[in-house]
Amino acid sequence: MDNLTLKTTNTWCPGCGNFFIFNALKKAIAKKKKENIVLVTGIGCHAKMADYININSFYGLHGRAIPVAQGIKAGNNNLSVICSSGDGDSFNEGISHLIHAAKRNNNITVIIHDNHNFALTVKQFTSTSPKGFKGSSTPYGSIEDPINPIELMIASGATFVARGYAPKVDHLADIIDKAIEHNGFSFVQVLQPCVTWFNTYQDYNKRVTEYYGPSNDKSKAIELAYEEKLPIGVFYKKNKPSFEDLLLDKNAK
């Protein structure tokens, strides 16, 4: 066992996409100063990572990981703050925080473990579930169209927008590393098969295509986000001062 894994009981389902994301995250931070990293999680399957990872963490409320992360970062700008959140966590309950953090260009990294359902409450549709999703609260299929996370984040002003695929651990680790190093709001959508409630492994394995970006063209990036062949990689990147840069500059005045 590596020194980033705690000797705690892991309760993810065997074959859960979270194992890959956990490994990718550990790989991305392995060479960084551990004491300067803080993981903030919401509530859901993704969030159990706080109990498994041997770094500073704050296991917050459902949907409210981002404002906590923002406070930690503004409180100590030397820290790298990584927010792990689920699709239900940040595209349902806490979507206002996600949009505003992107708009502010908070210098934090948000990783969305996007398994397209509320898994821990036993299969209900989220904002990223496809139309027709049959869950316990939508037995005849969801009648709502999903949000496209990449499109929403680009529209909201995120300055680093990427997509990864959980089983492609090295590729994802590289994206997470770049996201952490980016000065500004970094968003990583991770396509995460939910082995128990929404198993997309086969489908995704066929469709996922590595894309070598990034683009600084918003429309092109959004077009990519809608492609059937599911491109993964950095879609969009823009350099501009982060919220904390400007805030600390203002404090100094």
Add this chain to the structure above:
Amino acid sequence: MQKEYSIIVGGAAGLGSKKAGNIIAQLFSNLGYNIYVYEDYQSLIKGGHNFSLIRASSKPVAAIRERVDFVLALDEPTAKLHFNQLKDKNSIVYNADKFSFKYGIPVLAGQITKEYGGIDIMQNTALVGAFAKVIGLDWAYAKKVFKKEFSVSTELNINIAQSAYKSSKTLISIPKISNKIYPILSGNQAIAMGALAAGLEAYVAYPMTPATGILNYLSLVDNITVFQSENEIAAANTVMGFSFAGKRAMTGTSGGGFALMNEAIALSGQSETPLVIVDGQRMGPSTGVPTYNSQSDLLHVLSAGPGDFERFVVAPGDANEAFYYSALAIDIAWKYQLPSIIITDKDLCEGTYSCDLEYKSSIKSKLWNGKGEYLRYQNTKDGVSPMAFPGNVKAVVKGTSYEHDEFGVSVEDSKKIKEMQDKRSKKYREFHKEVSKLKGVNVYGNKKSKTAVIAWGSVKGSAIEMAEKLNIKLIQPVILSPFPKKQILKAINGVDKLILLELSNSGQMAKLLSCNGINVTKKVLKYDGRPFTIDQLIKIK
């Protein structure tokens, strides 16, 4: 003999009545008077009717009288609405360019302002200039005050004020009564300054009357981090983030926003992360009457948040207490790692007071000594776990909303759940012990009287004067959680009639007292958004 003057200055929103009120308060304050200003305004930007009631007295005051010595009318509705409150019908100073009035001193405010090339709102300057002459102040003194108060367009305002001063006449001569001049501050300013005295490093909030003044004030203070969040849920959770990073932070709101912070309050309880919130109460329920007062959040504040956990709740009664108890709330939150709530109300937040601020404290947070493995929730003898913060090379710091073990990893095992609940109970016992030694109850008036009134928050101001005039006792609880039962029992010892004064429809303090086995004899409740006047209270039998 108490020397006192009450002045109303009013007009539609946008005519500058509040600024005029501030300057009048300064004119008196600099002569050594104690000041209280009550602000009455509506939830609109232009129009309506706003007024400030300034009370200047040789004794400390924090309440209003119904009758006034002067009215300054920026528009006709002010003259009509407040004329009957005048002790002398000729003591009205009005804008004669806007309307004509049978009594008082006309000021051609529009004409004077135009003559000097001023803008419309400067007609308020003209009225204040004229008023300085009415109360017999010499021009040199008035000019000095105006100069300080008008940081923008200083010369222009002084010229307008001087011209109006010359055209006016003297009715009385206000004497200087003391060389000791106290700063005058709003309750919101005092809260902010108190928080700074306890080392506040960040303030994050969403605007909501009547707490917005704290955000506005702190955003001008150097070297602290202040920003506006997208909503109150974000504000409270961001404060949690600051605390987890080791920075003292606070947020402020009113009832509706406070309701949105409920979940974060429980998170503070569970994760043992300090959270400090100001709840500036206003007239509810719901949106209620946004710019008028009420004390009906009490039970909400005392019980907000799911689950069993404890909180520190203070209810200051004036600006001096707002300063002191806001600082204390932060120190306690950081010593016992729990939520602290400063419950205040519209009239305290936005009222202006002569202040004599003081806070000294030996309350210290318990920090980790760096030895051995760091356990965020170490089960210590007193239940208080030493704090460390991310960035410490020797510590892995894990905060959590789940029930957890000493390291901070979630547990579901029955024994471990109970262990951590019991650890927090130990901490709460220490917390109770320390708080019981703090001043949680103030007693005023005739301490031997068998009749006592009990009042909290801004009602303290009118209740003190009531108690003095009726020669009865006033009991003011200022720490509300943990409830200072021993101190209250001591205060009511020998009292056979206990009257609650509260700005609410149900008498929430009576419910709190009754939970602690103390019953009030009578409730005097006001729930029209307006404060108790001293005149109303002294009629109570």
